[in-house]
Amino acid sequence: MIQTDHLTFQYKKKDTSFSFPDLTLKQNENLLILGKSGIGKTTLLHLIAGLLKPKHGTIRIDAIAINTLSNRQLDKFRGEKIGLVFQKNHAISSLSVLENLQARLYFSKHKIEPSAIDVLLKQLDLHKIQHHKAHQLSEGQLQRLGIASAIIHEPSLILADEPTSNLDDENCKIVIALLIAQAKKTKVNLIVITHDSRIKPFFQNVITL
Amino acid sequence: MNIWKISLQNIKSKPLYTFLSVFVLVLSITLLLGIQQLKTSFEYQMERNLGGIDMVVGAKGSPLQLVLASVLHLDNPTGNISYQEALKIGKNPMIKSAVPISYGDNYEGYRIVGTTADFGSLYHAELEQGSGVKKSMDVVLGNSVAQHLKLNIGDTILSTHGLVDATVEVHSDKLTIVGILKPTKKVIDRLIITNLQSVWDVHDHKEEHLEESEEHHDGHAHEEHDDSKEITSLLITFRNPRGLVTLPRKINKQVGLQAALPKYELDRLYAYTGVGFKTITAVAYIILIISGIMIFTSLYKMVKERAFDLALLRTYGARNFQLIKIVAYEGFTIAFTAFALGFLFLKIGLKYVFKMMNADDKLYMLQELPYQDLLHTGGSIIILTTVSVLLAIYPILKMDIATILSNEK
Numbered sequence: 001m002i003q004t005d006h007l008t009f010q011y012k013k014k015d016t017s018f019s020f021p022d023l024t025l026k027q028n029e030n031l032l033i034l035g036k037s038g039i040g041k042t043t044l045l046h047l048i049a050g051l052l053k054p055k056h057g058t059i060r061i062d063a064i065a066i067n068t069l070s071n072r073q074l075d076k077f078r079g080e081k082i083g084l085v086f087q088k089n090h091a092i093s094s095l096s097v098l099e100n101l102q103a104r105l106y107f108s109k110h111k112i113e114p115s116a117i118d119v120l121l122k123q124l125d126l127h128k129i130q131h132h133k134a135h136q137l138s139e140g141q142l143q144r145l146g147i148a149s150a151i152i153h154e155p156s157l158i159l160a161d162e163p164t165s166n167l168d169d170e171n172c173k174i175v176i177a178l179l180i181a182q183a184k185k186t187k188v189n190l191i192v193i194t195h196d197s198r199i200k201p202f203f204q205n206v207i208t209l
Numbered sequence: 210m211n212i213w214k215i216s217l218q219n220i221k222s223k224p225l226y227t228f229l230s231v232f233v234l235v236l237s238i239t240l241l242l243g244i245q246q247l248k249t250s251f252e253y254q255m256e257r258n259l260g261g262i263d264m265v266v267g268a269k270g271s272p273l274q275l276v277l278a279s280v281l282h283l284d285n286p287t288g289n290i291s292y293q294e295a296l297k298i299g300k301n302p303m304i305k306s307a308v309p310i311s312y313g314d315n316y317e318g319y320r321i322v323g324t325t326a327d328f329g330s331l332y333h334a335e336l337e338q339g340s341g342v343k344k345s346m347d348v349v350l351g352n353s354v355a356q357h358l359k360l361n362i363g364d365t366i367l368s369t370h371g372l373v374d375a376t377v378e379v380h381s382d383k384l385t386i387v388g389i390l391k392p393t394k395k396v397i398d399r400l401i402i403t404n405l406q407s408v409w410d411v412h413d414h415k416e417e418h419l420e421e422s423e424e425h426h427d428g429h430a431h432e433e434h435d436d437s438k439e440i441t442s443l444l445i446t447f448r449n450p451r452g453l454v455t456l457p458r459k460i461n462k463q464v465g466l467q468a469a470l471p472k473y474e475l476d477r478l479y480a481y482t483g484v485g486f487k488t489i490t491a492v493a494y495i496i497l498i499i500s501g502i503m504i505f506t507s508l509y510k511m512v513k514e515r516a517f518d519l520a521l522l523r524t525y526g527a528r529n530f531q532l533i534k535i536v537a538y539e540g541f542t543i544a545f546t547a548f549a550l551g552f553l554f555l556k557i558g559l560k561y562v563f564k565m566m567n568a569d570d571k572l573y574m575l576q577e578l579p580y581q582d583l584l585h586t587g588g589s590i591i592i593l594t595t596v597s598v599l600l601a602i603y604p605i606l607k608m609d610i611a612t613i614l615s616n617e618k
Contacts, residue, residue: 042615049524051611072528079526086614089517094222095215102210107525133222149525161614 001027002157002189007057009043017055020044021207025189030180032200033193035209041193045159048191049082050074062156079108083150085179087162090146091134097145098130101152110153117152124148140171151182158183160192164199176202212531216538219511226507231547234500238551238586240493245582246559248486252479253576258396259471260331263453266290266298266460267442272469273477279310279442280471282320282396285372290466292438298460303452304445311408311440314368314380319354321368321401323408331444332397338362339388345406349388353398362386368411380411394574409438501593504543508536508601519605520613532605537598544594548587
């Protein structure tokens with residue numbers, strides 16, 4: 001359950017300020033946010049992830065007003081409740097696939113059965129390369145590892161920032177289908193922001209900034 | 210998974226840089242500790258060789274030479290002094306013991322020292338086998354001499370004139386080995402000991418035949434008449450430290466005599482050799498600073514180039530402090546690895562060096578590194594690493610994760 005209310009943001013050193021439409025997502029609902037570059041898509045995503053603090057307005061995730069949390073609490077909140085997927089740089093390069101997932105669990109202090117890691121690795125077709133270092137992986141493998149890292153700790157919200165922009169049509173479909181399937185399976189909200197209109201057909205809720 | 214594992218994987222991910230950092234640090238640590246340990250061992254050995262000798266009285270000349278010649282047996286003596294004069298000095302109540310020594314001959318390069326029974330006690334030397342010197346032409350061997358020349362009790366040797374093994378002029382009087390000393394790890398191990406009379410007898414005999422060559426050898430004990438017997442020097446230990454202040458001045462006023470204080474002369478010597486030690490120490494510290502810069506560069510590079518990795522960890526729920534720990538563990542792992550390796554190389558390296566130095570006589574003993582020096586070097590490295598880490602983590606403190614993770618530039 002995610003709700004934002006009269007959200008505005010201003011960068012410290014710049015004059016440009018953003019105000020965002022109110023969002024409301026019920027459980028299991030997904031949302032696609034479309035918009036051109038520079039319109040503040042990533043800013044909105046970072047506000048919801050607690051990486052930035054709004055100038056005005058409130059953000060509630062699972063009934064927690066995250067704009068009132070301290071930095072320390074935000075770190076903890078982010079570790080537990082949020083899974084982030086990026087356009088590139090999906091993993092810690094010096095760690096292996098498996099170690100990346102273990103690191104994700106370590107920092108969010110979330111414990112799962114080792115067999116659950118295996119299951120996830122198999123689902124994302126990463127089990128054969130689980131001991132490969134992240135810097136040895138292909139773009140597609142890295143993207144899948146990014147998704148695995150975003151969901152392994154069972155968050156309540158997955159935020160994806162341009163997850164498909166670097167991918168060809170086929171991989172684009174695979175990745176977005178995977179994200180939606182994983183969100184459905186773990187019953188979490190998924191918010192995707194992108195300028196990539198290829199993925200529009202996958203979503204019922206779409207807003208354009 | 211924990212912070213340590215991430216730090217270790219970071220280290221492993223740049224083997225060349227890690228190797229270089231460790232290598233340079235090991236070099237400086239080995240040098241720093243090595244030079245300290247050598248200096249300690251060297252000075253300790255010198256101190257041991259002084260035995261209980263507080264003062265040495267000999268002919269006028271360089272006091273350092275007198276000490277080197279009569280105490281450490283490394284140099285030629287400054288000349289001879291009258292035995293009668295020496296006996297008079299020895300009667301001073303402040304003196305505990307005054308041991309006369311007289312030398313000028315060698316056997317196979319080992320000095321033959323004519324002295325009294327008290328000489329051995331200066332070095333706490335004990336007989337391993339046989340007996341002490343009882344009559345003229347009896348000799349007792351220092352342990353290294355016996356070992357190295359494979360001599361046994363009952364063997365006879367012919368002494369050679371002079372203090373180095375040149376075999377120019379061999380005396381005809383046979384010296385008989387009556388005893389061998391236990392090893393002391395002091396200078397006495399390298400000496401052949403006899404009584405004063407033997408030295409006088411050998412040269413009394415020699416004078417009749419080889420008068421002209423005598424002029425060339427200072428430091429040669431010889432006898433002209435019974436009341437003008439000469440010795441090379443007198444080794445003195447004090448009953449009372451006040452003797453150190455008053456006696457040297459008194460003796461130095463006498464014609465032909467000088468008193469030298471071995472400890473003082475050695476300190477003067479160290480002042481010269483100290484320049485070498487100081488230079489190497491300075492070089493080692495420079496290398497240490499360079500290795501500090503290398504550790505800093507390595508960490509700083511990691512923080513800058515892997516800013517995204519670190520930002521990603523923040524999205525995983527890592528706190529800033531945990532990121533700092535990753536960097537700090539990395540720096541300290543390199544530092545401690547280098548310290549341990551440096552220490553290990555030092556142990557092995559010095560053992561090897563000392564084995565080579567001791568090939569002839571087992572005189573040199575490796576002293577344990579004083580723990581203050583270890584602490585000092587260890588402390589320097591901890592400070593160095595801490596500074597490197599603190600400088601390297603600065604970007605983490607200033608890090609703006611949102612900007613780093615942002616695609617909208």
